[in-house]
Amino acid sequence: MSTTLVFMESGVDELSQQAVTFAGQLGGDLATVTFDAAEAYAPAAWAQTLVEVAQQRGAGAVVAPGTDRGNEVLAHVAAKLDQPMSANCMSVTPGDPATVIRMRWGGSLLEEARVHGAPVLLSVAPHAVAATAASDVETVAVSASATAADQVVRVTETVPASSAGVSLADADVVVSGGRGVGSAEGFSVIEELAALLGAAVGCSRAVTSAGWRPHSDQVGQTGTKISPEIYIACGISGATQHMAGCKGAKRLLAINPDGEASIFASADYAVIGDLHEVVPAISAEIRKVRGT
Amino acid sequence: MNILICVKRVPLTGGKITLTDDEQAIQTRHLGFTVSPHEECAAEEAIRLIEAHGGESVVLTLGPAEAEEQLRDMMAIGVDRAIHLVTDGGEWDPQATAAAIVDAIRADGMAFDLILFGNESADAGNYQVAVRVAYALGLPVVNGIKGITADGGNLRCEREVAGGRDIYAVPAPAVVSVLEGINLPRYPSVPGRMRAKRKPLAASEPPRAQPRLEMVRLLLPEGSSKQAEVLGHGPDAAPRVVEILTEIGVI
Numbered sequence: 191m192s193t194t195l196v197f198m199e200s201g202v203d204e205l206s207q208q209a210v211t212f213a214g215q216l217g218g219d220l221a222t223v224t225f226d227a228a229e230a231y232a233p234a235a236w237a238q239t240l241v242e243v244a245q246q247r248g249a250g251a252v253v254a255p256g257t258d259r260g261n262e263v264l265a266h267v268a269a270k271l272d273q274p275m276s277a278n279c280m281s282v283t284p285g286d287p288a289t290v291i292r293m294r295w296g297g298s299l300l301e302e303a304r305v306h307g308a309p310v311l312l313s314v315a316p317h318a319v320a321a322t323a324a325s326d327v328e329t330v331a332v333s334a335s336a337t338a339a340d341q342v343v344r345v346t347e348t349v350p351a352s353s354a355g356v357s358l359a360d361a362d363v364v365v366s367g368g369r370g371v372g373s374a375e376g377f378s379v380i381e382e383l384a385a386l387l388g389a390a391v392g393c394s395r396a397v398t399s400a401g402w403r404p405h406s407d408q409v410g411q412t413g414t415k416i417s418p419e420i421y422i423a424c425g426i427s428g429a430t431q432h433m434a435g436c437k438g439a440k441r442l443l444a445i446n447p448d449g450e451a452s453i454f455a456s457a458d459y460a461v462i463g464d465l466h467e468v469v470p471a472i473s474a475e476i477r478k479v480r481g482t
Numbered sequence: 483m484n485i486l487i488c489v490k491r492v493p494l495t496g497g498k499i500t501l502t503d504d505e506q507a508i509q510t511r512h513l514g515f516t517v518s519p520h521e522e523c524a525a526e527e528a529i530r531l532i533e534a535h536g537g538e539s540v541v542l543t544l545g546p547a548e549a550e551e552q553l554r555d556m557m558a559i560g561v562d563r564a565i566h567l568v569t570d571g572g573e574w575d576p577q578a579t580a581a582a583i584v585d586a587i588r589a590d591g592m593a594f595d596l597i598l599f600g601n602e603s604a605d606a607g608n609y610q611v612a613v614r615v616a617y618a619l620g621l622p623v624v625n626g627i628k629g630i631t632a633d634g635g636n637l638r639c640e641r642e643v644a645g646g647r648d649i650y651a652v653p654a655p656a657v658v659s660v661l662e663g664i665n666l667p668r669y670p671s672v673p674g675r676m677r678a679k680r681k682p683l684a685a686s687e688p689p690r691a692q693p694r695l696e697m698v699r700l701l702l703p704e705g706s707s708k709q710a711e712v713l714g715h716g717p718d719a720a721p722r723v724v725e726i727l728t729e730i731g732v733i
Contacts, residue, residue: 201644231648233625258643261602262625265610269617274577274694277602277609289698294607299499299508300703301606304696313609342622347649349640363732387732395519398666405663411604412519412662420730430495431519431604441730443723444710452497454710459726463716471717475724476733 192250193219195309195330197240197263200227205255205314207321212314213253214324216284221247221328229334231259232344237266238335244309251288251310261313273307278315288312296411296434316415317438356390358407364418364439366392366409368432370425370446370465374402379469380424386476392416394432410435424465428453445469483537483595483632483654485528488583488612489521489556491549492605505699506573508605517552519662520600526667527630527660528598529560535632538562540592544582546571550683557678558670565590566685573606575693580614582688587619590684596637599659601626608695616657623657624650628664 194213198206206222213220223243225236240263244252252267254260256278268275278293280300287304293315294301305312334340358364365384367377377391384391392409393402409416410432417438424445426432433456436442444457447464454460461468493513500509517525528539541556543549544567553564567582574582587594597619599612609625616623629640629647632654639650639658652658670678713722727733 234622258626258641261609262613265613265625266617268610269614272577274575275608275610276695278607287696291701294605294700295495295499296607297703298495300701302698302701304698306694306696343624343650343652345648346651348643348646349649350646387727389732398663401666405666408663420727420732428497430497430499443713443726455705456708457710458708459723460710460712461714461716461719461723462712463714463719467717468719471720472723475720476727479724479728479733 193221193247194251194253195240195244195247195249196220196222197252197254197260198222198224199255199257199259200225202255202257204321205257205260205316208317208319209253209255209260209314210324210327211322212279212282212319213251215282216251216310218250219328220324220326221330223330223332226331226333230345232334232341233259233262233266234343235334235337235340236263237270238337238340239332240267241270242335243330243332249309251312254313256313256315264311264313268311271309273309273311274305275311275313276303276305277313279312280315280318282312295430297437298430298434356388358390358392358409358414358416361390361416362419363387363389363422364392364409364416365389365422365424366394366426367397367424367465368394368426369396371397371402376466377403379466379473383422383469383473386473389422394426394429423453424469426453427451428456483531483535484592485531485537485539485596485598486587486594487521487525487528487539487541487556487561487598489525489541489543489552489600490518490603490605491515491543491545491552492518492603499702501700501702505701506697507700515548515551517555518600518604520602520660522667523662523664524598524600524660525556525559525561526665528596530665531596531630531632537595538592540565540590542583542586543567544574544579544688545569553683554678555670557681558674559668560674563681564683566683568685568687569690573693573697574690575695575697576608576610576614577694578691580611580618581691583611583615584618585688586686593655595654597621597655597657599657601659601661612657612659619657621655621657622652623659624652625659627658627660630658630660630664
């Protein structure tokens, strides 16, 4: 059995560990490759080092977490080796060729595909598998290639974010508005409820395309992926673009005047009504309960 | 500066995806089409950079004859001309796609200072065509960019990461893939649409290589078996909503 290398992204421990568990589906030996966290990120250099480790060990597969950096480094490996790469896999069946189930449309659709390459290059869709404790995994600590050509593109500086309010990605409660809000000003009722709940404000792509809210508020396939305890979606129809961003929510409360809206098919709780009446009523009820 | 933007025609899927009987494609009989969102922003970014620095913009797509609609849309917001690599509409894998784009860039002959992609297409989401094109052309590449500033021969590129923004200084010519949110794309004007009809479009039919990432079939994820609990209609539902929020522990 040949070795499978797993690229471990520092700071993304859970998703990296999921990639190790996923790689177990391939059979054979497992070796994790960890880069020195103090080195500046340089995707081509990291990929070059992975290629060298893979060649030294005759690796049959290289697996990475399906993160921004995981997908990027693996794409560089694929380009350097001129081998196919399958991004955001849910599962793999080893063989010649290997067969994968992978995500399309941010997970709204799946694809069965054959990967005609060696080594097999796979990134793992976040939360496709639960991480389990792995034994008999060799750990390989490396420094990235210092070759000038591989260091042309690297992080030269990191500018800290101006801390403002509750982060959408990490919020326990998110209150979002969609096209049904009707205007930028209409978001005042959403903001009021969010403030009462200590929640982050989100929105759908229709809202950012209209310029009512900044893109940083967008929940969706091309926006932020959220995983709150409860997601309150107001005036959002439930397009696949949006649902790809909120499928990590533990519970979904949808407020929509159209009882046939597709969002209700994914909701735990439904209120059928106009958000401009329902949301202020919820805020008023919270104040009443709190006696404020 | 001369900028090439690579875009992909994708369906507007709405709330529910349905497959064709052979499971090879999404049933699009009742759907409209658009440019993949990240790429729409790539075209807007190209137009802004050229408004600031001068030069020519070219939009390229690999797709069926109908994808001319998306090329005209991009020319309607200001792109100067188009290259259409016409396919029969079937799936092209990332390696074949990249190879056809590289051939088209060489055949076009223009010296591009910047080749823009979306970070990943909305449909296939392969996260690799930009990188493959860059390697084939021997150019530097950076992905997931939400800010580009041209500074002499360098491009200052910004990427959001946990806790801030990473800065890359990339020497041009370069390949950059961008994310939605880098800008808010403009809508085409009526005169823009009229002008777009007369802008040059070069079409050719590239040969398709055997896929090495071979799509076998599409499948729908297991549907949620959820049956939403209706908490009420209109504002009268508020007390029940607050009970639920209290049960969950968020109030």
